[in-house]
Amino acid sequence: MSEGGLTLAKAPVVEPPRPRRFRVTWPVLLSAFGALVVLLSATRAVTGAADLTSAGAINAAVALAVPIGLAGLGGLWSERAGVVNIGLEGMMVMGTWCGAWGALHFGNPWAGVLAGAIGGALGGLLHAVATVTFGVDHIISGVAINILGVGVTEFLSKITFAEMPGGGDSQSPPVPKPGIVSVPGIGDGLAALESGHWFLVSDLAGIVRGLLTNVSLFTVLAIALVPLSYYVLWRTAFGLRLRSCGERPVAAESLGVNVYFHKYAAVLVSGALAGLGGAFLSLVAATAYREGQTGGRGFIGLAAMIFGNWRPGGLAAGATLFGYTDALQLRRGGESVHALLLVVAILVAAAAVYQLVAQRRTRAAVISGIAAVAVFVVFALTSTIPSEFTSVAPHVTTLLVLSLAAQRLRPPAADGVPYRRGQAK
Amino acid sequence: GSEEPATSAKPDASASGAPQEKGPKVGLAYDIGGRGDQSFNDAAAAGLDKAKTELSLADTKELEAGSGETEAAKEERLRLLAQGGYNPVIAIGFAYSASLKKVAAEFPNVQFAIVDDAAATGPNISNLLFAEQEGSYLVGAAAALKSKKEHIGFVGGVQVPLIQKFQAGFYAGAKKIKPDVQIDVKYLTQPPDFTGFNDPAKGKTAAQGMFDAGADVVYHAAGGSGGGVFEAAKSAKGLAIGVDSDQAKTAAPEVQGVIMTSMIKKVDVAVFDFLKGFTSNSLKPGTTVYDLKAGGVDYSTTGGQVDDIKAQLDELKQKIVSGEIVVPDKTS
């Protein structure tokens, strides 16, 4: 056969049939998005909860999603290289402080952005030293960094911000903010369309206006980091090497890849990204550093990363879902979250139908069906949600989506496994 | 070994005495955040600072609470102060209620004061209370008067009874002026998640939602999250109402212009008054309510934005002072 002479007598003896892999392609993505918009639009029309697709809500959703997404991206980088990073919160806290300090010290918001990244990266460096060099359990190092992050920033504030006019022990003076941009010339037209409350048209106008007007440059940067991370991790040699350290470090080692270097690089970038998330909080979401400003967003970022199955697109979706529901509950919680109940009822009902028709799982379908009816009944019998519960709309939604979606989570194979050169199996 | 009397188990001699010639050693126990929080604790600190310059204090010691601590830790803090010869001892915040009551009983010769709590009573305890609802009533009225869209909002930091007092007064005041005014209410977090007092991003989003929905004046009782409310007001070209101190003076310069008034809660005055009473031996234990009448709460006029409605507000104030209007302190 082949003139090379080196030919296996036959094709491989038995090649097990390869399972079909579900691929998220652009058409799939766009139609899912379209369906979601239609659903929200219909709900908006039925319930009158205009905030579901208002420009303000979308804009706020993006702003709330960015710090979570940045923390999640941080988690992604580090875990892709096999280092579990539960210290994101601490690195984020460092980012809030450094961001504000940098912006104030240099009088330039972008210096703050850079400082925030560096502050977070310092936390990352500590994590890398502990986990990569000393091989310490990744979780405990992360926990220690969370504790340290809080202590160190509180202490630093006392010796810096407290001395500044307008600052104090637990907050910085107002900081210069990065600029805000809009796509020119579309704001007024879209606003007019939006105020018409037409089915779909106004909703799309609201969403587009929310996304394209009054967006901080920092937000633009943060959003760009998602495809950039994808590109670097999945399309470059560096990224392939980095991921191979999270999947099978010995294999990487056996091909001459410097595993330590890549793990260090990944954890440093991870810290920097979490730090950027923190800096976003102090520079864009607020006008100053405030102690306790992160409010657990690092953990939510970690959850978003797992939600997104350790992939940039997935974690962006997770962060957006969280940001969107958080925006809705914070803005006009009672009304919007109540309207969300209808969305949930419809989604669960759709899941029930899918389970029944496509999967033939009758029992699951019945359970989902009952759940859908129950949610609908609650929706129909109430007119608002108690304020205590609106605040957990993002959390409940996340759980709901996760429990409905098929779980094919696939963490990197060597995630959290200590590695030592020449010793790994 | 340490020379600090604080570490010795037996009460110090100086703890037993009334103020000495040198002036008293004052102990102050802050709530979480401590001095420098630009809010509640700082107001107390301001009172202490004023006392330091105006009254002759021998010494002061300020301790602050840690997050997630137990009653026992609070008790220990007060006890260390009392034992260390600090007299009087002032506790900032209702969280000290139970612990103060206990420690005060152990140190009958030390004078104690607690801010925001009337439940801990005793012969050596002064309870410094504020009628937040009365001040909030006035700014509620101001909001209703200033609102062109008959739609205003309230952003609370954490949904606890104390903040609900602010809401109750604000609500009553606004309804008094315009019974049909629409009032949006949002609490940023639920206890024991107290990050709602420190999360400007959430404050901003909540206020933005209100402005987007048509509100044009938003009042916040959300501590550090208030900065976000001001920002939202600024970008929505609406108005905001500050809290605790005259925020048109203390907030970030760019947003000072949107703060039409603030509900002032004069913790500094209460602390100073208490210390003054102590040094002049005119202290009477029990509850002192810092209400409108006593000037403990008020609204501010910095910036002149409420000058046009000042007459109406002062009339309401008068009615409250005279008892003609009783402001509810609970949300219905």
Next chain:
Amino acid sequence: MSDGTAGGREAGSTFADRLMGRVKLGGLLSLAAPVLAIVFAGLITSVILLVTGAPPIETMGTMVDYGLQPRPLTLALNLASGYYLSALAVAIGFRMNLFNIGVDGQYRLAALIAAAVGGAITLPAPLHVAAILLVAVLVGAGWASIAAVLKVRRGVSEVISTIMLNAIATALGSWLLNKDRLAVEVAGSNNIGTQPLGPSAQVPGIPLIPGSPLKVDGLIILAAVMGLLYYVVLNRTRFGFDLRATGRSEPAAVASGVNVKRMIFTTMIISGAVAGLAGMPNLLGESYSYSLNFPPGLGFTGIAIALLGRNNPVGIAFGAALWAFLDTSSNILQIHDISPEIVEIMKGTIVLSVIVAYELVHRYRISAGQRRVSKELSGGPKVQAEGASA
């Protein structure tokens, strides 16, 4: 033929042998890690204190002086009981590779409902206490069971679900802690809490520390018992064996006949049940009511302590005591004008240095063990080879 690869220097144990771990160091080595850790942590903390302008030796002296006095010691013990229970709850999960971040929500909800139930009923003392503990255990387990069901039936990562459930527990707790529901109001107070427990539910303290005006929470005994139970169940029972086996290698556990799903479910629920107890020493021994002042965050402290104690019941006890000691010393540091943030920085540093020290000693031990194995084996392969052929 030369005999034994490492042969040649069989002359007893030289210093070099001991240094290189060629002989077993017995008990000495087991002390090395904590000693190294303390030295490490002490050094780093000193540097931090120096940086912040406080004299390290004096400061630490003050902390120790103060911490060893009867009353602060009692306070620390009381604090430690809750920490200990919380850490045990976390550790149970860790032993099976389950990361229960939800201990925080579990214990808060459990304490709230147990306090409300306890305040509403009156029973003879032991029964009353038992009833409250039971409610707490049930609520903790019940709340954890949500995460367990989601994990077992829907494959939802317990890390996410417990993070989310913590927030939901906060909302639920806040909704319940309302005068229309489980709370009562106290005149003149801005606090809000459940009906205080009657005397029959108040667990008497133990005068454990001589000279202390305070008593140690009676439920420290519960903590100790749970620690013992933890040890016995994990190390001495079949169930514990299955649990540890699953944690070490899930496929091996499956092959050995362990039903992993049931194991996940059970472990999560036990973890939640123990978490439910974490608030009890405080509730039944000190505060007698769940109010806004009830200490939050025990669950997160528990994670740090469980890791610090390496999931070992004795180690966790030391970890809890250390943590409690640092917490109580915050006040005395402030009296000495040292800012309380230092305590947090010290905690983080200690966690890191303890763990690095343990890691270093652990590595040393492993390689020492390997050396020993190969040395002992290298003695007689020839003989053994013949044995095989016989």
Next chain:
Amino acid sequence: MAIRTEGAVISTSTPAVELEGITKRFPGVVANRDISLSVQQGHVHAVVGENGAGKSTLMKILYGMQRPDEGEIRVNGTGVTFKSPSDAIAVGIGMVHQHFMLADNLTVLENVILGSEPRVGGIAIDFGAARRRIRQISDSYGLGVDPDAMIEDLGVGARQRVEILKVLYRGARILILDEPTAVLVPQEVDELFENLRDLVREGLTIIFISHKLDEVLSVADAVTVIRRGTTVAEVNPADVTARQLAELMVGSELPSPETRESTVTDEVALSVRDLTVRAPDGRVLIEGIGFDIHKGEVLGIAGVEGNGQAELVEAVMGMRQAEGEILLGGQDISTWTTLRRREAGIGYIPEDRHRHGLLLEAPLWENRILGHQTRRPNARGPWIDRAGARADTRRIVEQYDVRTPGIDVEAASLSGGNQQKLIVGREMSGEPVFLIASHPTRGVDVGAQAAIWDHLRAARAAGLAVLLISADLDELIGLSDTLKVILRGRLVADVDPATVTPELLGSAMTGAGEAA
């Protein structure tokens, strides 16, 4: 086509590889002691030795993954020092490791190019170029590798080919193959050897490690024997028999082959009827499998890996959902849990001892309990009986010649062969009525192998029924009383072990027999 165009055979007398005086110490053990090895250009040079003799270590040194404490390495006559595998790769050395060095969750392409990525603009991977290059190599050597497949979807044979492709991709001129045949069936081995010969014809040099001495003799041009870290002999394969080679390896005489006599009884121990297993997505993995195993009988299942053996075993163990009947001593156990089946007397020597057989970080005595945690002497009611378990572990260590300093060392610190002996000893205790032995001697050296066989035979003689699955056809033929062939999830042929040859069996396994 870098490999062939460069491939003018350099026929000089310079050896391709010379290792001189190599010494490598690990804590407490000298893995290599003053080893010298000289590999001629264009030779297939075999290195043999017992488990733990130091073969892999020596090869890792040559590949730059370990650094020698002493000694010199010369490649094509030039002295070299390797800091990392990249340096070795740079001088044309490639290594296929004993254990697959592949990341399951990456594609074939990613695994192959890792570390030597073709790039555009210095940063981005040129996927097009990589794919072309891989296809080209795959086609010209008939490797049948799809660059975009995920490794986790590939069988062992395909993985092995990916490993070889990795090496060829890097243009290696000197190939190190560390036990490449351990997981392959005879046909695949033959194909591999055919490939090796072709590579050699093209001027490549191959260093080859194997425990299968027949293979070694058939393919190698030279053989080096290593024992306990030192070279003990350099032999010409033409001059020695496998038996002599084995004796050189272990340094003593081997046990002589036993005379076999049937111990099969009439009593059926295990009966499987119409067993079908489906994947979660509905694909049929095994279908309609049925057989009886009598007391005292060893039933061998021959088959290329990935044809349903693992699923069959897991179904019988109750680790997988299956349809059909499984009768143990006449009792239907198909709804029983794994635990209950084990309690009823099923022993299980798993295929992958690290994954399914051991708790690597637990001491030996705890590993003794594994799988027997409800039975004496390990447990008393709900309690673990430590003393009982420890005593019994000592018994196993003694009876099964597990070489260990004690029962408190972690299982991970034992060599593979000794780990396997411990498992065999464990599964034989508690008087099992039926034993599943999956590749019981894989990766185990000849000495330990013989010992394990002896134990199996003895138990069989005592009435144990055994289901034996192995890729080692000699083992299968030698041990089995009955032999069945599995192909694509079905039992396709019955073979008489008394008459069949490995070659015949091998062709039946690939379906060639079926077609004929």
